[in-house]
Amino acid sequence: MCGILGLLLHDPSIDAAPEIAEGLSLLQHRGQDACGIVTCGPKGRFYQCKANGMVRDIFDASALSRLVGAMGVGHVRYPTAGSFNNAEAQPFYVNSPYGIVFAHNGNLINTASLLQFLDAEAHRHINTSSDSELLLNIFANNLQQTGKFRINEDDLFTAIGLMMKQCKGAYACVAMLAGFGIIAFRDPNGIRPVGMASRNAATGGKDYIFASESVVADASGFVDWEDVKPGEAIIITRSSISRRQVAPPATFAPDIFEYVYFARPDSVLDGVSVYRSRMAMGDALADEVKRVLEEHNLTVDVVIPVPDTSRVAALNLAQKLQLPYREGFIKNRYVGRTFIMPGQQMRKKNVRRKLNAMALEFANKNVLLVDDSIVRGTTSREIIQMAKDVGAKKVIVASCAPPIR
Ligand SMILES: O=P(O)(O)OC[C@H]1O[C@H](OP(=O)(O)OP(=O)(O)O)[C@H](O)[C@@H]1O
Ligand SMILES: NC(=O)CC[C@H](N)C(=O)O
């Protein structure tokens, strides 16, 4: 899932870009394919840099020095719609009306009808196959309908509320209006996360941040983290904060996979610690493992996690079952997350590059491998073979995420 970020610094003489890049690197686990930053400088002019690649590769000192302005929006992308083309790297920009920059985390499900509407009725040109570009253009079209030379918060809330009626699916977004401010909103079901925090600026006044996960706020000294509510929009300008419930309450349906895998363990999403939720998953899995082992008359000598994400749950499981816990797979820290890599070949190759089995911890043992999830089965297939190759007597795999029926 992508990572989104918005920053507005109180002191207009400080550039926001270095801190946005820092924040994006803390969200890198949410998207490794592309990243981008757009800032807004004097006279409402936007400065943009986006490309395929990791944050540390795209945002070197020279790229950052060209991003002028005390407010901006950033994005790290894990493509879930459209293509891997760098034209679909975010944030997206439209010049009309007012100049809007937009970063989206989520997936729309009614893209065909939105595209038809934008083409046939709104006459807006869509240049990529990204659903995020559709969302932005629906928002822009709604704002255009005001016909005003200058808009205010009320107009923005109305446009976002209408957009929430038109667009179906998951969307947590951060937007920026040229010379105006930054905006965050979240779909009425709260499927994807986004929150807000503030800190006292050195020159008085406050700096504000929007981010997918609270870890970004923690790391840069922001406090009072709060989640944007499902169906809520928040607008922050240089002089005010306004917030409004723009869509009627719907069933709260946050994506469980954020807790299982996507989010960093040190983040707190919608008041629930990701770390603690993974501990609880380990506890629950321990009960199930105990039941299955008894049912099949099996014994386990050692619990081995599949790094990285499953380690928290695996440790709790081992403690609860009073079994030894060993880090039998060592992870190459320079290889990223395989599940969000593009293409099956690349994912398969990288599981082997990423994990190495220590024979000493596997040989002649009944091993219980614990993973947070089995999605395509790429990881489990490889690691079972790796465990066998180094002499495991029996390999049992347990996954925290139950089967989807
Ligand atoms: O069944 P699959 O399609 O292989 O997907 C599931 C696996 O992918 C993820 O790991 P990943 O390597 O992406 O990241 P991690 O290091 O955070 O565990 C997840 O933690 C599982 O291990
Ligand atoms: N992971 C995401 O949130 C992706 C956002 C958007 N659907 C894209 O593919 O760019």
Ligand SMILES: [Mg+2]
């Ligand atoms: Mg994993």
